[in-house]
Amino acid sequence: MPTVHITINDKNLTVESGLTILQAARENGIEIPTLCHFEGLPDKANCRICMVEIEGMRAYQPACATRVSEGMVIHTDSDGVRAARKTTLELLLANHSVDCHHCLRIGSTKEPDLDPRFCEMCFWCDCERDGFCELQTLARAYHVDVLPYIQHDKDHELDLSLGSVVRNPNKCIKCRRCVEVCGEVQTVHNLSMANRGRATMVVPELGKLMADSACVRCGRCVEVCPTGAVFMQEHKDEVLYYAHSYDHDTVVQLSANVIPELTALYKVGLGEITLKKVCAALHKLGFQTVMSSEHAEKLAADEMADTIERNVENGPVIVSNSFAVKNFVKKFFPDMEAQIYFCKGSEKQFAKYVKRLEGDKPVKSVLITNVLEQAAEAKEEADIDFVLNARELYRLFLRTGGAPARKYEEELDKVWEDPPIRYEELLREADWNFGKEPEEVTVTVNGKKRKCAIAHNLGQVRLLLEGSYTKYDVVRLMA
Ligand code: SF4
Ligand code: SF4
Ligand code: FES
Incomplete structure (x- = not known):
């Protein structure tokens, strides 16, 4: 494999030729911030946050789109580069509705104040990504304490038409990740960029509402969006109401697929957050039955296995x-x-089980999963009352003092034979x-x-x- 010799931040490196500066840096443990780049999607190099200084070149170059060459000397964190990135962030924030800036979290910028756990204790902010927004994280890292540029009007209406995938154009930084994932990977081509200049925005097919568009509700645009510009409609306040209500029973199906993200959000080591700990925390919040999705997944697989054998x-x-x-x-x-x-998917198997439970009290069903298409299905086919993903669950715990990172564990409720x-x-x-x-x-x-x-x-x-x-x-x- 041909290699080249480069220097990044005074570190001499031998790297594979053909790599981008970003790839070479990350392979060698050097972090360069990115926004439009997303591993697995084509690079568009439109956000300019990954700019680096290359000796001998007059302008800064985007690390995600510049290939290494023999003898290149690169600086990824010089004063000039940091200042350029800060300006880029200020310009992005001038076109972004910053309802996570309403209080001292970013505005007064003492690092401890910026702890996302602190954010959740207050009710000022209504951004679904507050605390784990990539733009907010960078604004924090580059000390964007004030917003020096004009805040353009951000009065686009939210598109809530689907009841699951929600678009908020006021938060969009035009990184195109959603456009690429919807078009190039999912081949749905529902999202595209419309208009020019400041008026540029991401729109569904022919500017329609999401509910009237070609969207198939896979939720992949939500997974790649760095900000709160596309998100799953949240239910945590309603869920909490029913968890605390004496007039209802609540049954939760908890999927193991939320554990990795919860672990990352709590910034704890692998294995520190387990299904049993989440179960204990949910019981404590008032949910009566917490069962593992594993049972429903096995029933779903069993139905497919029967279908295959028969046909x-x-x-x-x-x-x-x-x-x-x-x-x-x-x-x-x-x-x-x-x-x-x-x-039937595991969510429908769960819904079938919940129907059997209806007794003296009405039962509210809550599906906790990171599979976003299940959230859309629950809404549209109306079998399940609420769906929470790992981020919502995290915010629900922060808001109520639930703590799955503590040592309390409880067995999940076993409701049927697998x-x-x-x-x-x-x-x-x-x-x-x-x-x-x-x-x-x-x-x-x-x-x-x-x-x-x-x-x-x-x-x-x-x-x-x-x-x-x-x-x-x-x-x-x-x-
Ligand atoms: S949910 Fe899927 S199909 Fe719908 S816009 Fe997003 S990526 Fe495209
Ligand atoms: S909606 Fe999100 S992913 Fe799509 S362009 Fe805007 S910020 Fe990027
Ligand atoms: S991450 Fe390189 S230009 Fe956006």
């Missing part, structure tokens, strides 16, 4: 339990809708990814080896449904 002899079996895939197929492959077996696991390689809980090609696996079904494919994003779903699904005995589609 595998009759040609390719295409199965999915994803809400976003269902919407995607309706929108882009309507002719194939009847050919795909849509099974079915045996079949075809784990194919039906396991699998991650979304940025890849272009579906994963291939082989499993033995009804005594025969079967060639299977798993789509880990909607781009891969498209590829399979356009024809390549015929190469397989079983295809599983995820969004």
Whole structure:
């Protein structure tokens, strides 16, 4: 592999040629701030926050879009670079509704005041990303204490039409991450940039409301947005009301997929936050039953396994339990809708269980998961009352003094017997990814080896449904 010799911040390095300065720096433990860059998405180099100084060049260059070359001498944190980044942040904030600046959190800028835990104790701020917004974090790191530039009018209306994915154009920094993920990875192409200059904004298909647009509610734009410009509609205040209400019972299904993000938000070591600790904290807040989503996931996998066994002899079996895939197929492959077996997802299995509980008191169901399409499905198909993700749960705990990082643990409530696991390689809980090609696996079904494919994003779903699904005995589609 050809290499080049470079120097970053007086450190002599030998790095692979062809890398960007950002990649070379990060591989060697040198952090350069980024906003528009997102690992796995194409670089647009439009935010200018990653600017670095390269000796011999008159202007600062974006580290995410500049490739290393032999003998390059780079400074990533000089006074000039820091000042340029601060100005960039001030300019971004001039076009950003800063309702996290209303109090002393950033405005008076003593580091301890900026602790996100402190933020949650007050009710001034109504930004869903307060405390874990990438722009806010950088504003903090570069001591943006006052906003010297004109605050342009930020009076765009929020698009709440879906009831799940919400757009707030007043918070958008035009980094295009959402546009890329929706277009390049999910191939939905619902989001695009409209207008020019200061009027530039991200809009759904033809400027429609989200509910009327091509959005399939996969929630991936929410995951990549660095600010509060796209977020999942929150329910934590209502959830808390019902947790404290004597007139209702509350049943929670808790998914292990929130644990990594909770651990990161609490800034504690791996293993310090566990399902049992979260369970204890939820019981303490007033939730009666807290069960693990593992049971419902096993039931969901069991239904898919049955479907596969029943139909595998009759040609390719295409199965999915994803809400976003269902919407995607309706929108882009309507002719194939009847050919795909849509099974119940774990959230529907949970809803089915909750229905059986209705007794003297009404029951409110709460799904805690980081799978955002489940939140949209719960809203639209109305089986589950509320969905919280890891960020909402974190803020709920901060606001109420719940503390899953403490030592108290409680067993999760066991509510049904789990079915045996079949075809784990194919039906396991699998991650979304940025890849272009579906994963291939082989499993033995009804005594025969079967060639299977798993789509880990909607781009891969498209590829399979356009024809390549015929190469397989079983295809599983995820969004
Ligand atoms: S939720 Fe998915 S389909 Fe809808 S705009 Fe976001 S990325 Fe696109
Ligand atoms: S909505 Fe978020 S991800 Fe999309 S361009 Fe604006 S800030 Fe970036
Ligand atoms: S991260 Fe490099 S220009 Fe935005």
